[in-house]
Amino acid sequence: MTGKSLEIAVLGAGAMGSLFGARLALAGHAVTLLDVNAAHLAAINEHGLKLVTDEGECRVTLPALRPEEYDGRPELLILFTKTLHTRAALESVRSRLGADTWVLSLQNGLGNAEAIGEFVAPQRIIVGMTTYPGDLAGPGHVESHGPGVIHMMSADGAASPELNAIAAALNGAGLVCDVDPGVHVSIWEKVAFNGALNSICSATRSVVGGVAAVPVARALALAVVDEVVAVARAAGIAADGPKVRALVEHALEAHGGHKPSMLQDVLAGRQTEIESINGAVVAAADRLGVAVPNTRALLALLRVVDGNLKAGRGLD
Ligand SMILES: NC(=O)C1=CN([C@@H]2O[C@H](COP(=O)(O)OP(=O)(O)OC[C@H]3O[C@@H](n4cnc5c(N)ncnc54)[C@H](OP(=O)(O)O)[C@@H]3O)[C@@H](O)[C@H]2O)C=CC1
Numbered sequence: 001m002t003g004k005s006l007e008i009a010v011l012g013a014g015a016m017g018s019l020f021g022a023r024l025a026l027a028g029h030a031v032t033l034l035d036v037n038a039a040h041l042a043a044i045n046e047h048g049l050k051l052v053t054d055e056g057e058c059r060v061t062l063p064a065l066r067p068e069e070y071d072g073r074p075e076l077l078i079l080f081t082k083t084l085h086t087r088a089a090l091e092s093v094r095s096r097l098g099a100d101t102w103v104l105s106l107q108n109g110l111g112n113a114e115a116i117g118e119f120v121a122p123q124r125i126i127v128g129m130t131t132y133p134g135d136l137a138g139p140g141h142v143e144s145h146g147p148g149v150i151h152m153m154s155a156d157g158a159a160s161p162e163l164n165a166i167a168a169a170l171n172g173a174g175l176v177c178d179v180d181p182g183v184h185v186s187i188w189e190k191v192a193f194n195g196a197l198n199s200i201c202s203a204t205r206s207v208v209g210g211v212a213a214v215p216v217a218r219a220l221a222l223a224v225v226d227e228v229v230a231v232a233r234a235a236g237i238a239a240d241g242p243k244v245r246a247l248v249e250h251a252l253e254a255h256g257g258h259k260p261s262m263l264q265d266v267l268a269g270r271q272t273e274i275e276s277i278n279g280a281v282v283a284a285a286d287r288l289g290v291a292v293p294n295t296r297a298l299l300a301l302l303r304v305v306d307g308n309l310k311a312g313r314g315l316d
């Protein structure tokens, strides 16, 4: 795998999958996008994928297929569905996953390695987190603005030439990446951030600025951060509370117009990732005996939102 073009499939080629797929294709890797959004697939196959970043705009030519149409044997499969679709998506490409296929997940939330582990040996799973933002602006059109970073590690904690080669491929594509044995700290810290802002914005259908404008809502966000960090620490993960509080404070000040990905899901009538974020934190808190009343209350509110979306219940 070292020092050559990789055969890569991106499973879930929405905002993040398209961003990563486009960048890796531009760097010379053989990338195939796999998704179920028919309009998005058609636009990519007809016009190429439009990528807009702070560096400018370009069109990337690469194949985009439904998962069941894919007959390749990827060296690397990058999983970027929402977490609630992980299992269905992997099931649809199960026959394409060889013994040498590595699966990388930079999805938000907890439990990603465990879900992927139902399909791939732990020695071939890489998990991590990324701060790159991605927005699907329309079919065949992805935007990403601002800097980002990727922290990742193999799920079994083992270093290997393949892991380093995948990190090198990402860095070579301009996606700043490190192999980080402490990746679970980063994953939990991001869960603390998302557990606070994504859930409050989604429950209130508000951009980040709406939360920033209400002192008791700001305090709620910080209380959720403290709860998630307490659960992480009870689980032996050295999450840094003041660091995540500062990130949330910064987002409240600087990202007022931002719609967290979970809010985008609610507004589009899609089910959310609440179970793998607040839901997974509450489950861990209950196992470990940590009180998380605010995180639990937000989980309850988002379960109502998800339930209404699923049942098609509205107010009018
Ligand atoms: N967007 C962001 O800025 C960031 C997102 N993340 C995380 O990355 C992950 C992906 O997020 P994002 O890119 O925003 O999500 P998107 O919703 O934009 O993309 C997910 C894509 O997966 C598709 N999909 C759904 N089911 C399947 C399936 N069975 N097989 C193949 N594809 C499927 C969706 O199609 P359809 O829409 O038709 O269902 C959609 O096109 C999430 O875990 C998110 O939390 C992490 C960092 C930042």
Ligand SMILES: CC(C)(CO)C(=O)C(=O)O
Residues within 6 Å of the ligand: 108, 131, 132, 133, 134, 194, 197, 198, 259, 260, 261, 262
């Ligand atoms: C991009 C970021 C960090 C912003 O909230 C995110 O993770 C999300 O929207 O889910």
